[in-house]
Amino acid sequence: MTHNNDHVVIIGGGGTAIATMYDLCLRGFKVTLIEKGELTSGTTGRHHGQLHCGARYAMGDKNIAKECMTESALLRKIAPNAIEYNMGMFVALNDDDMQYKDNFIQCCLDADIPAREIPISLAFEYEKELNRNIKAAVMVPDGTIDPWRLAISFAAGALKTGNAEIKTYHEVIAINKNASNIESVTVINHISHKKETILGDIFINAGGPWAGKIAELAGIDLPVSPSPGTMLAAKKRISNMVVSRLHEAGDGDIVVPQRQLTIIGSTQWLSDNPDINRVPQEDIDFLNKSAIDIFPCFKNLEYHTAWAAARPLYGKHSTSEGVRNLSRDYIAVDHEKHDGVDNMISIVGGKATTLRAMGEVVSDMLCKKVGLDIKGRTSEIILPNYREYYRGGRNGQTD
Numbered sequence: 001m002t003h004n005n006d007h008v009v010i011i012g013g014g015g016t017a018i019a020t021m022y023d024l025c026l027r028g029f030k031v032t033l034i035e036k037g038e039l040t041s042g043t044t045g046r047h048h049g050q051l052h053c054g055a056r057y058a059m060g061d062k063n064i065a066k067e068c069m070t071e072s073a074l075l076r077k078i079a080p081n082a083i084e085y086n087m088g089m090f091v092a093l094n095d096d097d098m099q100y101k102d103n104f105i106q107c108c109l110d111a112d113i114p115a116r117e118i119p120i121s122l123a124f125e126y127e128k129e130l131n132r133n134i135k136a137a138v139m140v141p142d143g144t145i146d147p148w149r150l151a152i153s154f155a156a157g158a159l160k161t162g163n164a165e166i167k168t169y170h171e172v173i174a175i176n177k178n179a180s181n182i183e184s185v186t187v188i189n190h191i192s193h194k195k196e197t198i199l200g201d202i203f204i205n206a207g208g209p210w211a212g213k214i215a216e217l218a219g220i221d222l223p224v225s226p227s228p229g230t231m232l233a234a235k236k237r238i239s240n241m242v243v244s245r246l247h248e249a250g251d252g253d254i255v256v257p258q259r260q261l262t263i264i265g266s267t268q269w270l271s272d273n274p275d276i277n278r279v280p281q282e283d284i285d286f287l288n289k290s291a292i293d294i295f296p297c298f299k300n301l302e303y304h305t306a307w308a309a310a311r312p313l314y315g316k317h318s319t320s321e322g323v324r325n326l327s328r329d330y331i332a333v334d335h336e337k338h339d340g341v342d343n344m345i346s347i348v349g350g351k352a353t354t355l356r357a358m359g360e361v362v363s364d365m366l367c368k369k370v371g372l373d374i375k376g377r378t379s380e381i382i383l384p385n386y387r388e389y390y391r392g393g394r395n396g397q398t399d
């Protein structure tokens with residue numbers, strides 16, 4: 001089924017754009033996705049890799065926590081090739097952490113997250129390298145995502161519908177309007193260095209931390225704060241599961257085992273520019289110390305690498321503290337209502353864990369806008385293996 005008159009152009013090739021493409025293709029839309037680099041070359045290919053069950057957000061925002069619980073369970077079902085469901089443990093290291101424990105467990109339970117305290121002896125059995133001074137341990141259903149494989153499984157699913165066209169190494173450099181209607185985008189092909197015009201009926205801005213800059217091309221002021229953070233990877237896997245500090249969500253308090261690496265993250269600073277080309281040495285030193293607090297053996301490990309990526313936070317703030325307090329939720333904005341541009345929607349914020357839900361929300365908004373009642377099906381279908389992406393998505397299993 002294709003709605004021939006509804007050609008959707010999606011700008012961006014991160015998890016949000018790819019999941020949106022997949023959802024719309026399943027609903028029968030013809031979709032062209034335009035990405036200036038390789039798929040996932042923005043924040044999606046550089047995040048920490050935690051499959052959030054929502055425990056980290058339970059005390060701050062129950063709705064985000066609940067959604068993470070639902071979405072992480074769904075991703076485990078539909079994208080088994082990209083998820084290691086290894087569980088999560090929150091550990092208390094001092095008396096302040098202990099003060100936080102009971103309320104934390106209650107807030108998790110209120111958000112339908114099955115958190116439970118376990119005896120410290122059992123925590124050491126599960127995680128042999130843990131700091132011997134921990135005072136309490138709480139288990140939650142976190143896991144590890146392979147960021148690239150997850151997004152690429154969605155891309156394989158989209159290609160398999162026959163409705164998707166993916167243009168990588170194409171950067172949108174202009175958005176061409178006729179009065180209030182966008183007619184096309186101008187792209188530069190970074191391989192051939194040639195310009196091209198791509199026509200469309202509806203345009204979706206899924207540019208992550210670049211979404212504000214993309215909106216500017218259409219004359220729209222979209223408040224987005226690129227909020228970079230650093231991660232540090234060491235060359236040995238020292239935990240079985242995701243281990244977090246049992247305190248208010250902050251910097252350097254999550255250790256994620258990713259294949260044979262251990263990744264500690266992250267930090268947060270303020271920037272106008274999502275193209276991050278520096279990793280502050282003070283961040284590396286801080287992360288190293290934070291990892292040692294949880295796993296003393298971290299000090300003996302060889303570094304693999306350190307890198308940074310920008311969170312696409314919705315909202316504007318001029319101070320680091322202000323940006324830190326911006327919501328981790330996502331928002332879909334219909335620019336017809338807000339900015340007088342008829343046929344453009346932006347989707348900003350969220351997490352890699354919520355990519356499917358974000359794709360569904362923006363696709364629902366698009367369907368409503370064009371007067372079509374077509375339900376999303378992405379929660380029902382097992383995604384093809386990410387490898388199918390390279391075979392044109394034609395050989396994997398679906399429904």
Ligand SMILES: Cc1cc2nc3c(=O)[nH]c(=O)nc-3n(C[C@H](O)[C@H](O)[C@H](O)COP(=O)(O)OP(=O)(O)OC[C@H]3O[C@@H](n4cnc5c(N)ncnc54)[C@H](O)[C@@H]3O)c2cc1C
Pocket residue numbers: 011012013014015016017034035036037039040041042043044045046047048049050051052170171172173206207208209210214227228229230231265266267308309310311312349350351352353354
């Ligand atoms: C330090 C850090 C740690 C994180 N850890 C986790 C975690 O453990 N778990 C979790 O669930 N989430 C995590 N996140 C959040 C998660 O990574 C992001 O929310 C998510 O990856 C954003 O995806 P996106 O597709 O919206 O943006 P992006 O992946 O950035 O995609 C936007 C794309 O748009 C492209 N683009 C930009 N401008 C143009 C243009 N003009 N033309 C064409 N293409 C363009 C970019 O190249 C980019 O690929 C973390 C984020 C950060 C920063």
